[in-house]
Amino acid sequence: MKKLNILALLIFVAGLVAVFTFDTATTRQIQSRVMSLLSPFIHSSAAMEKAAEAAVAPQVNPAELKRENDEQRVQLERLRIIQQKYNQIIEENAKLRQLIEFKQSAPFKMTAAKVIRRSSSTWWNSLIIDKGSLDGIGTDSPVITSVGLVGKTSTLAPHMAKVILLTDEMCRVSAKIEGTLEQGILGGERAALEVRPELHLRFLHRNSNINAGAGVYSSGEGGVFPPDLLLGRVKRFENREISGEAVIEPAVDFSTLDYVFVIEMQVAEPTPEPAAPPSGPKP
Template sequence: MKKLNILALLIFVAGLVSVFTFDTATTRQIQARVMSLLSPFIHSSAAMEQAADAAVAPQINPVELKRENDDLRVQVERLRIVQQKFNQSLEENAKLRQLIGFKQSAPFKMTAAKVIRRSSSTWWNSLIIDKGSLDGIGTDSPVITSVGLVGKTSTLAPHLTKVILLTDEMCRVSAKIEGTLEQGILAGERAALEVRPELHLRFLSRNANINAGASVYSSGEGGVFPENLLLGRVKRFENREISGEAIVEPAVDFSTLDHVFVIEMQAVEPAPEPPPPPANTKP
């Protein structure tokens, strides 16, 4: 009996397979009858599946979705601002490290200062730094950066100092041109706010052989500025009626100054007067 039951089951399964796999008119009729008999069960199963999906999936509220989207945009903007501040801090830290390294390696005794005020009407002529007479700053002291000469100190307050820039005509520097014996006086010029003034190195030899791009340094004459501070580079040379003149591009970018150094020049002490000879005394 068991063998007959197994054989009957196999024949039934084979019949079902043939009904649902062979595409004939007879099998299509049988498939249609089977599907009509099972249709109530198919509909109820599909309804149960949709109900289950609806129970699991949350309802989407357009207003709530917009609010969440706005919140995400605000968070992204905050993160962008934090990233910008972080990058600015890194840049400021790197700049301060460079300034500290320059101060330690410079052959001068210097005081670091921060630029705290610049007037639009005197943008190319002067600026104000946050160190003054009580910080050891003196008048006519050279002001530099790691790039080159900025200018010299002028009016002093206890903790403020006005700096006359190299681009101002009142700041004159004895200068020399690298690779030549030419020396002269370098000075700026009064210019409109939107025009970056040029430097003029005057009193050079006529027809001097000066190449564009040659570096210009302070010569140290006069005692106000130490020797070999970079001032700029020659743009062109022009012959005047009496002497030659070089147009110089400043080494320092005066539009982006934020930190400077004030050099403490050593005062030259006058030599002591010799004591008067002893008076002759007669016995």
């Protein structure tokens, strides 16, 4: 009897193997019916496995999770501030390095100064630097950057000076246009606070052949500004009633001035006449 049971079990197993291994229409129908019968058991076992995993997994405390998120946000903001300060230091060092290189290569004797004050009401007219009369600064001394002319000094204090900007109508420079024989007087204009003023090069010849983009430089006449300082570039040329006039785009960006140089102009002293040799006693 036991042998018959074993034989029946083997036949049943062989039948199951045949049903699930052979790919025929009949076996596929049998497989589908078997899967339909076993489907509820399979779904229930999967649900039991998920429930068991959820019971084993550690529970998350919402308050603890919020605290950790807040700490991470604070840390991230701190890192952003550090990165910003680092970028500012790198930019400041690059500016200072450029200033040192410019001062060493410039043909003038100059004093470096920092812009310490600007007023919105006089933004395009003047600024204050941290060098004055006790630092060797004189009145009407040219003020420049590595790009070009900024203006000239005006009122002095022991360690401060007011600088009249090139864009102010009171700062006038004798100027020339590259590639031509044209010379004139360059000056600024009164403009609205939110509008960047233009420079005007006046007293040029009418119908002059002046190209847009031509460089405009100081001519050196008048003795205040040395020659060949870049002032700007020609935007357009206009004929007036008596003379011609060129509208000039300033070379310096006056809205972003941090450091400047004050040129020490050498005053030529008259050369003393040689003294006549003393006359000795006649023999």
